[in-house]
Amino acid sequence: MNQRQLKTAINSGKVSNLYIFCGEDYFLKNLYVKRIAKTKNATVKRIAIETEEELKEANARALSGSLFEKKPTLFHCLLGFEPKKNTIKPPHFNILILDVESCKKEDEYTVKFEPPKRSEIASFIKGVVSKAKKDISNEAIELLTAAFEGKSTAMLKNTLDEILLLSLNKQKIEADDVKACLKITSNIDIKEIIDLTRKGSLQQITERLDEILSQMPPQLFIHIFSSEITKIIASCYLSDNCLKEHLRVYYPSNYKQLCKRIGKNNLLKLVKSLYEIDKILKSSSEESTETIIKARLMLWAQGF
Template sequence: MNQDELKKEIYSKKIRNLYIFNSDDYFLKRTYIERLSKSIGLSVQKYAYMSFKEFSQELNRLCCLDLFSEKTIKHIRLNFEFDQLIDIKNSENIIILDPIRCSDKLKSDLIVNFRRLKPQEIKAYLKSKLKHIDSNLIDKISDSPFYSNATALYLLVERLSLSGNYNEIEFLEKELSNFEAVDAIISNNFELFSAFLDKYNDYPLVLVSTLSTIFFNAFLELYNVTDLSKTYYKRIVSALGKKRLESLISILYDLDKLYKSTNMVNLLPLKLKIFYWMVQN
């Protein structure tokens, strides 16, 4: 199943008991959970598990209604690779499994594979969030493969909203070719990185997810399996090398799990981890 098919099910209110989200795009997944909640009028409860064993032990409880409670949507973050299907046909709640990733060997129409945003979707989102944005700037953003990631697009819109200068084309060009946080990291400039974080302390999960996406795509570029902004990613690979890039991705992976499982609103863990990474490398 893709997100367009999921959207049809949500709008028609033909909701299944189980969905398995397969994507690293945090904001896009959150958007569809909110749409589902609004469509059927159910609240969302969040859970997180570190292993399949821990999750499986709680599965029956998650599927059953709590005493004196109503049916809910259970958004379950699985901080591990999901590699085996489960049977919850009789669940009284709606279960949304949100693993770090789904194993390629899993085949099921319950798995929702989220695609990247289309240019027209990016344009519609920009127009809805930035009322006075210039049409040329909209075209420039929507043509960028980088902002076809909903989390990256969300972060950009938040930045433009805060700065108030989103009619300036130069601001976007700098964002595309010289992403501040990435440049600070690959140049080992902790002072610049700290200054960047100070501006976005209200959006830690979005920022961590965006950085994870950027550096993981750079890692894929090592094996020539991505065609997104190749020049941009090659510059990262050239600056860091394979070993440093792998260690950075590992740190961001752990931070991503931390922020998603705790809903923490504080960038101090990210700041400290990156500082130690810079010092050790």
């Protein structure tokens, strides 16, 4: 079964109480988890599963209940391994969804998530833009559809978020907005930037920021950078399950290591600096924005 067949089953009300979701498109899989939960009027509970023993425990929890529960629970289990299917028992009241990146064997419960078709990509783009209360030109839709054909919905959603940010002050997204966003190839390695800043190497941090800011507006850089810092701060306080469920942090150990290295107080000071940068950017000329970002980051580093 693929996601299109699952959609047909959901629309007809023929939803099973056990599914094994296979594929790397976490956004699309989460979308179908929500659809199944809505159809079954269920409460979603996400659980990170690392061992067969933890999986047995989750299966037992899904099998129990119904006497004192008014609504079923959908257990969305994020697995770090492919489960042994003969050990999984379908619940009768609750719903169990096992979420893995790949499946060597498929059976009646397996849903293989495939890259969306062109028409599905176009429909998805229109839906996201409409929710943001904006319009988008047909040329812009065509450019995005061609760019993401055969790729995951998660990648497309991230790009759409960036385009919406780039066109914040515009009512309609045009082809030029899409072209500007698709030209961005420089990844923001949060660990690299923080390490360079902490070392106090003005030349190195300047060169790296120049490379990044030559491809994206300062506002977009601050947005992405702040988002990553927020996840690091959250990892200082939250459990792995909570990070995966609410912040889509699927590899919490990386963020927890950064939290330990930098320290909570220094991270909070950095958030304050980023907030100050954002305020200044909104009232400064474009010529001075890059200098402001570099200066503020270096000033923060002096506090170590």
